[in-house]
Amino acid sequence: MKINIQNIEVNYIQYGEGKDIVLLHGWGQNIQMMKPLGDAFCDKFRITILDFPGFGETKEPPEPWNIEKYSLLLEGLIKQLKIKKPIIMGHSFGGRVAIRYSAYNPIEKLILFGSPCIRIQEQLPLKVKILKSIKKLPGMNGIAEYMKQFIGSRDYKAASPIMRQTLVEVVNEDLSKYAREIEEPTLLIWGDNDTEAPLMDAKELEKIMIDAALIVLPGTHYAYLENLQSVISILNNFI
Numbered sequence: 001m002k003i004n005i006q007n008i009e010v011n012y013i014q015y016g017e018g019k020d021i022v023l024l025h026g027w028g029q030n031i032q033m034m035k036p037l038g039d040a041f042c043d044k045f046r047i048t049i050l051d052f053p054g055f056g057e058t059k060e061p062p063e064p065w066n067i068e069k070y071s072l073l074l075e076g077l078i079k080q081l082k083i084k085k086p087i088i089m090g091h092s093f094g095g096r097v098a099i100r101y102s103a104y105n106p107i108e109k110l111i112l113f114g115s116p117c118i119r120i121q122e123q124l125p126l127k128v129k130i131l132k133s134i135k136k137l138p139g140m141n142g143i144a145e146y147m148k149q150f151i152g153s154r155d156y157k158a159a160s161p162i163m164r165q166t167l168v169e170v171v172n173e174d175l176s177k178y179a180r181e182i183e184e185p186t187l188l189i190w191g192d193n194d195t196e197a198p199l200m201d202a203k204e205l206e207k208i209m210i211d212a213a214l215i216v217l218p219g220t221h222y223a224y225l226e227n228l229q230s231v232i233s234i235l236n237n238f239i
Contacts, residue, residue: 005076011057012050012077016042019108020086021239022078023049024094026114026221027167028155030056036225037089040232041239045087050077052094054163064165067173071100078105087239090115091224092197096175103178109239110186113224116197117175117205179209186212187238189231191223 002009013031021041023034031049038047052070054060061069074097078086087108090098095115102110159167186209190202199216206214215234219226 003077003080005073005080008053008059008061008073010050010053010073010077012048013038014046014048014081016045016047018045020083021045021047022074022083022086022088023047024074024088024090024098025049025052025055026092026094027170028055028158029091029094032056033225034089034091034094036228037232037235040228041235045239048077048081048083048086050074052097054160054166060160060162061166062162064162064169066166066169067096067100067175070097070170071104074101075105087111089113089235092116092221093170096170099175099178099182102184103181107184109184110182111189111235111238112186112205113189114191114194114197114202114221115188115205116201117179118201118208176208179205183210185238187234188212188214189224189234190214190216191219191221191226192216193219194221194223196221 001012001014003012004010011031015038021038023038025031025033030051034049038049041047051058053065053073085106085108088098088102089111090096091113092115095112096117098110098112099115099117155167188202188206190197190199192199202214202216206212217223217227217230224231
């Protein structure tokens with residue numbers, strides 16, 4: 001199904017009956033990555049899953065977006081679909097959008113899967129330092145942009161120019177101030193071998209949130225799928 005939000009035709013699915021669960025996918029993913037969770041709860045809940053702009057069957061935004069713009073789009077979708085106080089589950093980038101949204105809007109509960117929130121300043125690799133130095137030289141910005149496709153992340157290399165800048169915007173923002181505002185019960189589910197969102201991030205996030213608990217499972221950035229039956233059992237007890 002399609003719904004117009006901020007002049008963007010957003011692709012989404014909705015099925016099941018009962019209280020609302022909204023599922024938010026990670027960067028580079030789509031509805032299908034969250035559907036195993038939706039299918040597990042559609043007998044007792046109404047499930048809503050969307051393709052964020054730039055992913056799946058939703059076209060990319062007209063200009064680079066940040067977390068705020070994705071959050072406002074989510075707000076518009078929830079209002080148009082007349083969803084009240086949903087349980088929100090988000091993976092990675094989707095969890096970051098969920099944090100921003102939940103700081104300003106009523107929710108029932110929040111579940112985050114491998115969703116980095118706190119921006120920790122790290123020592124830059126040498127190749128990144130070189131790239132930053134090149135960009136400062138007169139007339140070299142174009143060459144620096146060209147080099148990014150060879151030394152950037154896998155997600156960066158795969159993205160269009162608009163989505164590349166969007167990726168820079170969404171990963172560089174520290175969301176700590178929003179996480180601290182969330183009063184509703186929050187469950188953090190993390191893989192012990194998550195290299196995209198290290199476990200240290202989850203522990204720091206748990207500390208700053210008002211009502212959060214961390215569950216660590218064996219696995220990677222996709223531990224929620226790698227341990228699907230265990231996650232379903234955990235969520236049944238939480239929601």
